[in-house]
Amino acid sequence: MTKLGTILKWLLLIWGAVSLVTICIMALMFAYNAGMLGFAEARTKKDKATAQDVRYVLNWCQLGDAKTEKVVQSYESAPSFNGDHVDAYAIKIKPVNTAQLDEPPSPSGEGWVRGDRANPVVRDAVKMVTGFTDTDGLRWFPAEAELLSARYYIWVYTIYLHGSRPTAAELIFIRPEDDMVFFAGVKY
Secondary structure (H helix, E strand, O other): HHHHHHHHHHHHHHHHHHHHHHHHHHHHHHHHHHOOOOHHHHHEEEEEOOHHHHHHHHHOOOOOOHHHHEEEEEEOOOOOOOOOEEEEEEEEOOOOOOOOOOOOOOOOOEEEEEEEHHOHHHHHHHHHHHHHHHOOHHHHOOHHHHHOOOEEEEEEEEEEEEEEEEEEEEEEEEOOOOOEEEEEEEEE
């Protein structure tokens, strides 16, 4: 019986040590992903995106990645533990036919909408997106009032709602006067 007690004692000690190490590793992973250790800033990418990295933006809005001239600005925040992030790009493109921007949306709702004609859901999504681009200090990203003006067109790729409040959005904006495309992908 004494030998069985000794074996049981060692098994419990080993189990406790393994459990403690596992809990410590999980706590460090959570702190790292939540940015509590100061690494989030180091994982944020500023002005690192290439034309290859952002080609999906122009493909999503059916302009085609061949229109890309250069990525002027980019920002990709470090994703948090639950996937929250802010991605934003400013892309200089080859001239676009403005008549293409004024075409009515497809039956599925895909298409460009002039900023001053955006519906309330899109307006709320623009407000959410610009709130995060402002918070992250992206002075190069147009302000909400600008994006919702006649100078810009908006392509909605996705908007996720919680009730009637946007919680994530991927929006593409074009400013035809200087052939600039802006993208914002935000989740919180």
